[in-house]
Amino acid sequence: MQNIVFDEALAKKNHHFADRIKKVKLVLTDNDGVLTDNGVYYSSSGELLKRFSIRDGMGIERLREILGIETGIITGEVSEAIRKRAEKLSITNLYLGVKDKLEALQIILKKHQLKYEEIAYIGDDVNDYNIIKAVGFAAAPADAMSYIKEIVDYVCVAKSGNGAFRELAELIIAVQKS
Secondary structure (H helix, E strand, O other): OOOOOHHHHHHHHOHHHHHHHHOOOEEEEOOOOOOEOOOOEEEOOEEEEOOEOHHHHHHHHHHHHHHOOEEEEEOOOOOHHHHHHHHHOOOOEEEOOOOOHHHHHHHHHHHHOOOHHHEEEEOOOHHHHHHHHHOOEEEEOOOOOHHHHOOOOEEOOOOOOOOHHHHHHHHHHHHHHO
C-alpha cells in the first residue's frame, strides 16, 4: 500500500522529534475523546451508541500492515461498543475500566518486553496526563484539554473522532519509513 501524499510533508515538518518516533514499537490510545468525538447516545436502557472514525480504523490497519506496529486501547470506560470496535480492528491490547493508566502501561511494557520510549500514546484529558508524561512520544487531538495540549509532543490538526488517531499513525509511518 502506498503512503499518502502528505506523509513526506508531515515527516519534514516534524523532524525535531523524529528520533523519538523512530523508536515507537506500540501505539496506545484513549478511547473517548480520541477514537470517538466525546459523544455518547443513551437510551432508556443505557449507553447505546458511540461514533468511531473509519479513518482512525484505517490508521490502525496501516500501522500494522506497513510497519508491523500494533495498537492498544486504554480507557476508563467499560463499553461493549469499544470491545466490538477493538475486535473489528483486531486490537488485542484492550484495557477497559482502567482507573490508573500508568499502571496499565507498566503491565503492557512487561507483557511486550518494551521500554517507555518505545510507546506512543494519544490522549485528551486529565486521566491521560501521567501516561502522556511517561511515554516516548505523546500526541493529543486538536480539541483536547489545553493542559494536555501543553505537555504533548504533537497536537493533531484533526479533532477527536475525526481522524486524530489517523494523523498520528501517518506521522509515525512517514517518519519510520524516511
